[in-house]
Structure formats: structure tokens, C-alpha cells
Amino acid sequence: MTKLQPVRGTRDLFGEEAAAFERVVSVFASVAKRFQFQPVSTPIFEFTPVFARTMGGTSDVVSKEMYVFEDRGGESLALRPENTAGIARAFLSNGWQQHTPLKVYAYGPMFRYERPQKGRYRQFHQIDAEVIGAAHPDVDVELIAMGHMLLSELGVAGSTALEINTLADPESRARYRTALTAYFQAHAADLSADSQARLDKNPLRILDSKDAGDCALCKDAPIIDDYVSDESGQFFETVLDGLKGLSIPFTRNRQLVRGLDYYSHTVFEFVTDALGAQNAVLSGGRYDGLMEQLGGPPTPGCGWAGGIERLAALAEVPQQEGVKIICIGMGAAAQAQLLPLSYQLRAAGLSVDVPTTGNFKKRMKRANAIGASHALILGEDELAAGQIGAKDLRSGEQQSLALDKTVEWAKSLQTEH
RNA sequence: GCGGGUGUAGCUCAAUUGGUUAGAGCGCUGGCUUGUGGUGCCAGAGGUUGCGGGUUCAAGUCCCGUCACUCGCCCCA
Numbered sequence A: 001m002t003k004l005q006p007v008r009g010t011r012d013l014f015g016e017e018a019a020a021f022e023r024v025v026s027v028f029a030s031v032a033k034r035f036q037f038q039p040v041s042t043p044i045f046e047f048t049p050v051f052a053r054t055m056g057g058t059s060d061v062v063s064k065e066m067y068v069f070e071d072r073g074g075e076s077l078a079l080r081p082e083n084t085a086g087i088a089r090a091f092l093s094n095g096w097q098q099h100t101p102l103k104v105y106a107y108g109p110m111f112r113y114e115r116p117q118k119g120r121y122r123q124f125h126q127i128d129a130e131v132i133g134a135a136h137p138d139v140d141v142e143l144i145a146m147g148h149m150l151l152s153e154l155g156v157a158g159s160t161a162l163e164i165n166t167l168a169d170p171e172s173r174a175r176y177r178t179a180l181t182a183y184f185q186a187h188a189a190d191l192s193a194d195s196q197a198r199l200d201k202n203p204l205r206i207l208d209s210k211d212a213g214d215c216a217l218c219k220d221a222p223i224i225d226d227y228v229s230d231e232s233g234q235f236f237e238t239v240l241d242g243l244k245g246l247s248i249p250f251t252r253n254r255q256l257v258r259g260l261d262y263y264s265h266t267v268f269e270f271v272t273d274a275l276g277a278q279n280a281v282l283s284g285g286r287y288d289g290l291m292e293q294l295g296g297p298p299t300p301g302c303g304w305a306g307g308i309e310r311l312a313a314l315a316e317v318p319q320q321e322g323v324k325i326i327c328i329g330m331g332a333a334a335q336a337q338l339l340p341l342s343y344q345l346r347a348a349g350l351s352v353d354v355p356t357t358g359n360f361k362k363r364m365k366r367a368n369a370i371g372a373s374h375a376l377i378l379g380e381d382e383l384a385a386g387q388i389g390a391k392d393l394r395s396g397e398q399q400s401l402a403l404d405k406t407v408e409w410a411k412s413l414q415t416e417h
Numbered sequence B: 001g002c003g004g005g006u007g008u009a010g011c012u013c014a015a016u017u018g019g020u021u022a023g024a025g026c027g028c029u030g031g032c033u034u035g036u037g038g039u040g041c042c043a044g045a046g047g048u049u050g051c052g053g054g055u056u057c058a059a060g061u062c063c064c065g066u067c068a069c070u071c072g073c074c075c076c077a
Helices: A015-034 A048-055 A060-064 A084-093 A137-154 A170-186 A193-201 A203-208 A212-219 A230-245 A308-314 A332-347 A360-369 A380-383 A403-416
Strands: A046-049 A068-070 A076-079 A104-110 A123-132 A163-168 A265-270 A280-286 A301-307 A324-329 A349-354 A372-377 A387-393 A399-404
Touching: A015 A104, A015 A123, A015 A137, A015 A308, A046 A048, A048 A076, A048 A084, A048 A193, A060 A170, A060 A212, A084 A104, A084 A123, A123 A137, A123 A308, A137 A163, A137 A265, A137 A280, A137 A308, A163 A230, A170 A193, A170 A203, A203 A212, A203 A265, A265 A301, A265 A387, A280 A308, A280 A380, A301 A308, A301 A324, A324 A332, A324 A360, A332 A372, A332 A380, A332 A387, A332 A403, A372 A380, A372 A403, A380 A387, A387 A403, A399 A403
Parallel strands: A324 A349, A324 A372
Antiparallel strands: A046 A076, A068 A076, A104 A123, A123 A301, A163 A265, A265 A280, A280 A301, A372 A387, A387 A399
16 A cells, blocks of 8 residues: 555545435435335344345355455454345334334345456445345235336436346246256256356346356246246236336346345336446345244345435536535634634524635635625624624625524525525 | 456546656645635645566566445345
């Protein structure tokens, strides 16, 4: 480290980037509350088996991307690579069964040791929504609808598309997997090296390979619909009907597969082509077997996660409106007076700043630079007269008002907007 | 983990085929004018050209290594 550098794959956010990030979180919280989800927060590290057991040992996330370390007590801990396993663990640890069906939302940093790329970082942030303890397909629909509403309110619905598929129940999936393995085995010589490796690890993943040769083979591969049990098929139809009823557009993608072992039935992804190789912005599905893998009672669950960086990169940041006051004092006495005045204004709910550097002109320039709507000007003349100059920076009009009426004046601005 | 591209001031970029003291705009600081911005003028600060090594009389420029960013593979949000 010759120069002060951030750790590879981590970022420092400032200005528009930081504002866009914050906006994603606040719009998400607002939507989640309207769907009556409750906030939860779980630790950013867990005992390693929490992730290893739930996500599947064959997944790359667990096998080569986790930050695993031993703490001073000799325990193997892992920085969370995703949020669902931690929430499931919390559900069992704290007896949240008493609150089922539990609807919760969360957000925060996740960690994966990957090669950084556009939209892909080693510390990245996710928003997360989960419904635990409800097996009805309407739950899946509600979760997808919530994701769709979030994307709409962020202004990114137009640049994303919903893809959906079913992984069915474990028995159906096992039958499909056998058929798929047999098919690809017969064409193993034509598969890419990556897909040959996937053949015995996770043959479903071959379906979403980007290799042209693999894609050609996938066209004639068995499709899951022929292996789905009646019950699973009906479940999926109900989900699709629910989406139609809400006029949420979607595409059935029979090649859509999830990388994590705990998914079953509904899987979905909101994808975009605006982020290079990273096309998923929000995705999830049903994970009915997850709780049992953690040693808990059979408990259905469904949820999704969204990448905050990816959503923030797509969303446009709306122009800041509203009242923003900057106080300019000339002379030590006036400057000193602005400290209590700005405090009162802030207590009254206004956004106020008091610059301390630069001459008068520089301070006015700064007011523009930060997008202030009004300037309060206090000099020695005003101070002696018990007055203060109030200038509307958008119209250029300036008036003089009594110093002790400043808060009243500022409050009236708020109601105008 | 694998392959391609790129690293020059705080930011965006210049710098002939390797050739004197590496420049500009923006930003920053100060001043013109301790009192009026979004659109004036002047000045100043700020660089071991990512880092290390090599070739050469001479390297920002060529070569090797390394670190970081970036694009793709992979993986996934």
C-alpha cells in the first residue's frame, strides 16, 4: 500500500452516488411499509455453517467467494454473502415462529470475494424482502409486485424486464435433473469446458450458459414443464395468473435457474441490459426447504434481494426541490449572531448552512453551488437596525425583515412549497 | 481463477517519430471590492507522470514485474 487506496472491490460514495444510494433505500423502505413489511436487521457475520448449509456447498458463493475467518476464540465466522440465510437463522434463534406469517425487509452490506466489475463489488449492498411461514402462491405474487412497485417508483421499470420460471418441488426437480443430465451427457463432447464441469455439479446451470454452442444444445434439451407434478404446476399457474391480474408484464424463461441450492418453485429475476455483464438487479424466489437445512421445522418461505449499487446506477436522481437557506454574515458580530439564528431555523425544520470561509462574493457563489433557494444576509448595518436581509436566490428579490421575525418568515416559505 | 484495455495536478484531459524547466480547463485559496450569486478581472497553491526494476546519451513515451481501475469469461444482486 504505497498510496492510501480503498480495498479492492470497495467504494467510497459521495455526492450524487451517495444520494442515489440513499434514495434506493428510502424508496424501498417506503414501499415495504405500504406492503406492511417490518424492518429487521441481522449481523453482517455469522457462524460459517449458516451459509454453507443453506446456500449449498457446490455454489461458487460458498466454495470460493466467502470471506471466512477465525476469530480470537477459534470460531469459524463468515462475512455474509447474502441476507436470507441470516434472517432464517434469526427466525429460528429468536422463536419468530410466533409471528408467522412473518413479513420482513432489510438492507445492508454483503461481501463476496469476486473479481470486481461494473455493478459488481466485493462489498456491495442489498435490499431484501422475505415472507416466512406462508405457502400460498399469492405470497410470491405479492413479493414480485412489491419489487415491481419499487422499480416503478425508482423510475427504472422501463429499463428492466421480469423473467420468471419454476424449479418445482424437489421430487419433480430431481426427475428433471436426471433427464437433463442424460441429455447433456450424450452431448458432453460438444459442451464448453465450463459446462462440462457443471454437468455433475449442477446441470441446471448449463441452461443459462452464455456459450453459443451450449445455447444451441439447450434448445433441444428437455424442458421442466414435462417433469413438473400437478400440484407444482398449479402453484406456478396461480402465480402467473396473479401477475396477469396485476398487469405486471413478465416473460417465461425456462432457462432461468438460480445459483443457490435453497430455491424451489417460483424463481424470478428483474434483468437489465444497461449494466454490462451484470444483468440481474432484483431477484429471488421460493425457498421452502431452507429452514430444514438449518435444523428447524419445515417452514415455507419466499423472498428476493436487490442490488442497491445496480439500482442506484439505473435510477435517475430527481432534482432537489424545497427550501434550502444559506446565512451570510459580514463581520464578527453578525457572524456570531448567525449561530443561534441558524440553530432556531433548523429546530423549526429548515435546512440551513452558515459558511465561514470566503468573502461575500465567494459565499454567494457557494450558495449557488449547493443549490440554495434563499440567502439570509446579516451585516453590521442590519444588525444595528435589528433587521436582516432575506433574498430569494431564484427570483433575485431581496427584502428586509425584522431579525426576530426570521423564523416566522422561513416557516412561511415551507408552506409555500 | 482466466483473457483484453487503461493508469499524467483534487477532477476531465494535453505533451510531435523517446529530446530542455510536464501544460490547459474546471475546482480550490487569496485579491480587485470584508456588502450581492448563478455570467468580470488578477494572482497563488497544487505533480518523485500508480509503484518497482530494466533498455538508452536521454523515458510520461519503449520493455518486464507489481498494484489499481475497466471490459469480457466465470459468478451473481
